[in-house]
Amino acid sequence: MTESKAPRGANRAYKRFLLQRALPHFWCPGCGNGVVLGAIVRALASLGLSPSQVVVVTGIGCWGKADDYLNVNALHGTHGRALPLATGVKVNRPDLTVLALMGDGDCATIGGNHLLHSARRNIGVKAIVVNNLNYGMTGGQYSSTTPGDKITSTSPFGDPERGLDIAGVAAVAGANYVARSTVYHAAQTETYIKEAITAPGFGLVEVLSTCPTYFGRLNSMRTAVESMNWLKSAAVTAKAAGGMSPDDLRERIVIGRFCSRTDPDFNQRYEEIRQRARDRGFRTREVVSGR
Amino acid sequence: MTQVRDTRYMQGNEAIAEGAFAAGARFFAGYPITPSSEIAEICSRRLLELGGVYMQMEDEIASMGAIIGASFAGVKAFTATSGPGFSLMQENIGLAIMTEMPCVIVNIQRSGPSTGLATKPAQADVMQARWGTHGDHAIIALCPTSVQDCYDLTITAFDYAERFRSPVVLLADEIVGHMRERVVLGAPTAQAATRRKPYDGEPGKYMPYLAGDDGVPSFAPPGLADLGRANSSMHDETGFANNTPDNATRVIRRLYDKVYRAAGEICLTREYMTGDCDVAVVSFGATARAARAAAMAAREEGIKAGCLTIVTMWPFPDVAVTRVCGRAKAIVVPEMNLGQVAGEVRRVSCGPRIVGVNKVNGEGIRPVEILEAIRGTLS
Numbered sequence: 001m002t003e004s005k006a007p008r009g010a011n012r013a014y015k016r017f018l019l020q021r022a023l024p025h026f027w028c029p030g031c032g033n034g035v036v037l038g039a040i041v042r043a044l045a046s047l048g049l050s051p052s053q054v055v056v057v058t059g060i061g062c063w064g065k066a067d068d069y070l071n072v073n074a075l076h077g078t079h080g081r082a083l084p085l086a087t088g089v090k091v092n093r094p095d096l097t098v099l100a101l102m103g104d105g106d107c108a109t110i111g112g113n114h115l116l117h118s119a120r121r122n123i124g125v126k127a128i129v130v131n132n133l134n135y136g137m138t139g140g141q142y143s144s145t146t147p148g149d150k151i152t153s154t155s156p157f158g159d160p161e162r163g164l165d166i167a168g169v170a171a172v173a174g175a176n177y178v179a180r181s182t183v184y185h186a187a188q189t190e191t192y193i194k195e196a197i198t199a200p201g202f203g204l205v206e207v208l209s210t211c212p213t214y215f216g217r218l219n220s221m222r223t224a225v226e227s228m229n230w231l232k233s234a235a236v237t238a239k240a241a242g243g244m245s246p247d248d249l250r251e252r253i254v255i256g257r258f259c260s261r262t263d264p265d266f267n268q269r270y271e272e273i274r275q276r277a278r279d280r281g282f283r284t285r286e287v288v289s290g291r
Numbered sequence: 292m293t294q295v296r297d298t299r300y301m302q303g304n305e306a307i308a309e310g311a312f313a314a315g316a317r318f319f320a321g322y323p324i325t326p327s328s329e330i331a332e333i334c335s336r337r338l339l340e341l342g343g344v345y346m347q348m349e350d351e352i353a354s355m356g357a358i359i360g361a362s363f364a365g366v367k368a369f370t371a372t373s374g375p376g377f378s379l380m381q382e383n384i385g386l387a388i389m390t391e392m393p394c395v396i397v398n399i400q401r402s403g404p405s406t407g408l409a410t411k412p413a414q415a416d417v418m419q420a421r422w423g424t425h426g427d428h429a430i431i432a433l434c435p436t437s438v439q440d441c442y443d444l445t446i447t448a449f450d451y452a453e454r455f456r457s458p459v460v461l462l463a464d465e466i467v468g469h470m471r472e473r474v475v476l477g478a479p480t481a482q483a484a485t486r487r488k489p490y491d492g493e494p495g496k497y498m499p500y501l502a503g504d505d506g507v508p509s510f511a512p513p514g515l516a517d518l519g520r521a522n523s524s525m526h527d528e529t530g531f532a533n534n535t536p537d538n539a540t541r542v543i544r545r546l547y548d549k550v551y552r553a554a555g556e557i558c559l560t561r562e563y564m565t566g567d568c569d570v571a572v573v574s575f576g577a578t579a580r581a582a583r584a585a586a587m588a589a590r591e592e593g594i595k596a597g598c599l600t601i602v603t604m605w606p607f608p609d610v611a612v613t614r615v616c617g618r619a620k621a622i623v624v625p626e627m628n629l630g631q632v633a634g635e636v637r638r639v640s641c642g643p644r645i646v647g648v649n650k651v652n653g654e655g656i657r658p659v660e661i662l663e664a665i666r667g668t669l670s
């Protein structure tokens with residue numbers, strides 16, 4: 001690490017969010033998860049948050065173990081259910097920054113329904129999805145995001161299903177903030193995470209990532225470096241993608257900010273409804289913080 | 292605080308909702324299903340008034356998840372459902388057990404399997420409540436027999452949930468949920484609204500799963516200087532993963548023992564003419580009312596019948612069942628299933644003859660059906 005050369009101040013503040021004693025982490029060498037973890041802790045630090053103001057909710061998977069390395073409030077839940085858990089936290093404690101860290105399987109496959117409805121509800125949870133295009137934790141089986149034809153441990157001759165566009169689904173379903181990057185684009189990832197946290201309502205940052213142990217190895221990217229190079233060369237900005245044909249885009253990863261709206265979030269709308277009830281003569285009590 | 296008592300005529304489901312509010316519940320997440328839907332409808336209105344939040348989730352899996360999240364955030368939370376929804380909740384009920392998040396799950400039982408005789412009453416989720424979620428675990432479940440019980444036992448359910456940091460199932464049935472009766476409501480007490488086990492130790496020293504002598508850890512909601520941690524995976528006192536065999540044994544045993552060691556206090560039963568009974572009728576929920584009527588009719592015929600009503604289904608009231616059944620020559624167990632409770636009664640009282648009155652046709656059990664079984668034990 002080059003931290004000794006980094007300027008003092010904000011850049012070192014990330015250490016407050018990292019559980020140094022939990023390191024080294026359990027992820028494989030070359031796994032993209034560490035890059036995203038770094039982006040999160042730097043984003044939290046540069047926003048000037050304190051660990052007690054942050055709640056991280058995780059599902060189950062390799063990325064779902066990220067809470068083990070974070071010095072924040074943490075709720076490690078069941079596979080696919082991080083979003084409902086985070087919803088329960090955020091609704092009752094809108095003052096806290098609530099991040100849901102999920103793999104692609106967690107968020108979009110088993111938890112796909114929750115993704116749709118969290119976005120539609122515009123709940124103020126921030127989903128940070130590490131999309132490694134397969135199920136790392138259980139041995140590299142195909143996920144709903146695995147691109148068609150790719151080889152995985154359960155699609156030895158190619159995946160018959162087509163991959164799901166997580167960011168696209170979230171944007172269409174009504175999320176206020178949606179962006180996609182890759183672990184090759186680390187600085188951009190950090191920026192997107194910061195923007196998602198500061199935007200109101202549901203935010204989702206999808207980060208395309210490397211799983212050299214399974215996805216890379218089975219799809220002729222023998223090393224993590226080759227996976228990184230693939231992310232680099234396949235990435236195309238949303239702007240550039242606008243002028244490309246569907247055929248040209250088939251093997252590409254469109255990165256960028258897909259929406260950034262300021263629609264009222266669920267909590268705000270619920271309080272508006274409460275006010276409406278009051279206006280109609282309902283005797284409503286003031287909400288006690290933390291109830 | 293003086294108790295303001297308020298007598299009202301209401302439905303079982305309404306009494307459950309009011310009981311929850313009186314206990315301090317301010318968050319409900321659910322997915323509509325008959326015969327529990329009235330609870331959601333009442334919550335959508337009353338929680339607006341009470342400064343709480345009603346959330347209609349996308350399914351029961353999400354509902355159960357959301358109340359666990361709310362509990363983690365420090366709020367008393369509950370959900371209400373019926374058979375199929377209860378099935379969907381099971382994995383996250385296990386999460387509430389493992390993370391020790393107090394919450395209440397109301398199951399207004401209906402007929403099954405699957406959609407079955409939708410909306411018709413049954414009492415067939417006794418074992419689902421006990422063993423629906425995987426792994427070795429303890430669970431607390433309470434069975435109301437009246438609308439008054441619906442109110443009172445919902446408060447007890449929240450009380451147990453907080454005291455044992457555990458999910459508690461209110462295992463009602465359609466008959467009780469939909470009947471209307473007079474209920475005396477008590478004013479919510481200040482204590483009911485607060486958590487039972489708030490962390491009051493030295494700041495900076497909080498360990499989320501460090502249990503006291505009673506096996507129950509204290510609770511610090513997020514936002515304090517001490518970080519809250521909850522973990523579905525095997526963890527130690529710090530809340531961090533610890534997969535050693537010793538730790539796993541310690542954790543699973545503690546989760547089990549914190550409930551079972553207190554079974555004497557948790558297990559509620561009611562007895563009716565059991566002092567000298569030759570025939571004991573063991574029942575729960577709406578069926579317990581028919582059982583009392585049957586026992587009374589039997590007495591008029593000169594048969595010494597008595598009733599044991601199971602109020603706490605889980606932990607099973609072994610002690611009371613053993614005591615009452617030990618005195619009787621025969622035991623009748625009426626239940627709207629094919630013998631889920633009779634099996635438990637058999638487990639604890641191997642002596643006398645056990646006769647089941649079982650009905651799975653979507654109709655309640657009538658007193659005369661139980662009376663016939665009582666008479667039959669003498670022939």
Ligand SMILES: Cc1ncc(C[n+]2csc(CCOP(=O)(O)OP(=O)(O)O)c2C)c(N)n1
Binds near residue numbers: 102132143
């Ligand atoms: C209900 C349930 N089904 C299946 C599993 C097994 N399982 C654990 S992690 C996982 C997939 C993880 O994939 P992903 O979410 O993409 O995360 P990654 O490991 O790739 O980071 C599965 C299927 C489980 N824990 N729970």
Ligand code: SF4
Binds near residue numbers: 026030032136137
């Ligand atoms: S299996 Fe894949 S996703 Fe999991 S830690 Fe290893 S490289 Fe990362």
